[in-house]
Amino acid sequence: MGSRILFTPRLARSVTSVAVAGTGVGLYYVYTGNVVRADSGAPKQAFGSGPAFLSLQLESTEAVNHNTKRLRFRLPDANTVSGLSLTSALLTFSWPKGSILPVLRPYTPVNALDEPGALEFLVKQYPNGKQSTHLHSLKPGDSLRFVTRLPGYKWEPNKHSEIMLIAGGAGITPAYQLLRGILQNPDDHTKVTLVFGVNTDADLLLRQELDEYETRFPGRFRVVYTVSRPVEGSPFRKGYVSKGLLKEMAPLPNDGKVFVCGPPPMETSLVGDRKKPGILEELGYRKDQIHKF
Incomplete structure (x- = not known):
């Protein structure tokens, strides 16, 4: 850093x-x-x-x-x-x-x-x-x-018409900080999609706050939860943050931005490394559209 x-x-x-x-x-x-x-x-x-x-x-x-x-x-x-x-x-x-x-x-x-x-x-x-x-x-x-x-990514209100936040586990904290700052700013009209992947239902940190934001800002904010080991009868999607899941998300516009934070294996899978591109590039996102917290 x-x-x-x-x-x-x-x-x-x-x-x-x-x-x-x-x-x-x-x-x-x-x-x-x-x-x-x-x-x-x-x-x-x-x-x-x-x-x-x-x-x-x-x-x-x-x-x-x-x-x-x-x-x-x-x-x-x-x-x-x-x-x-x-x-x-x-x-x-x-x-x-x-x-x-x-x-x-x-x-x-x-x-x-x-x-x-x-x-x-x-x-x-x-x-x-x-x-x-x-x-x-x-x-x-x-x-x-x-x-x-x-200091992290220098956020400017309305620089991106739409962003996608991808968080895994405790990586939800920087995503939540940015999400909260955007939605609480009446002058920022950026649309936000959050994909949040965890191991168990109990690991869905800040779920109450996220659900409340989705209710308060329909059309502006959407949250998608995915749980790799859900409890029986869990209301959440089962699985990891995968290429298939991200392919279901509406593609971001050319000025869109993707922010990623999670365990190292998840980040490598999404962002890639020197040897091969990650899932996000395979889905058509440019390198300059991807930021790792």
Whole structure:
């Protein structure tokens, strides 16, 4: 994901949280030397263009299913917003107990980016995932360090008349962030189709929110669920995100865009690699029409 950030044990242990300094003109919020201006009347932003090294306290934790939690972190104060743009993620830093080296992993917020006072994440715990296991062990009152924002695709309202989001498992989080930003913006009229593939019915994260959006925005948003191991009597389509399924979707116009996020095998199958093209190219989509989160 762009430039690499290197940490030494000494640097990692010396990272500070937040220092606030008053100046003669407005307020400046200083995060270990990186300054973000908060002009009078404008919401303060937690994350600017550079590193933040900001330590945030966990406000609440909620089990969503057997391996996923919703974690809500408190921003520096109730009037602070994230300062993130659509498709951005945040790079987290921790030193899990028993780990020789620190761990850095990106996570995508799922609450509104302009919501003041808090950031929310859906975190799936993987069997050998050091950071996800550490995050699942956190209790309200514990803190987590956020290193910097990771800007993604530069979204411009109405640049594409229609887009398709293809998500697998926990890859729903960046797709949901973009979808939410589009539909909540009255000036953005982009049409959106979401294809969401998971292992079991219980893995359909954010299903209630997605179904509500489909109801609220008929003709603008459509969601298609597919489950590889559905329970008996499941109302959802059975199978993977396959060439056959995507072929059933109405083809995007020439200015359309496809966004993909999911497990590496799924992404390779859809996007391809140096050896062979992926399913999307086989279906006629140009390389410049495909973006991998």
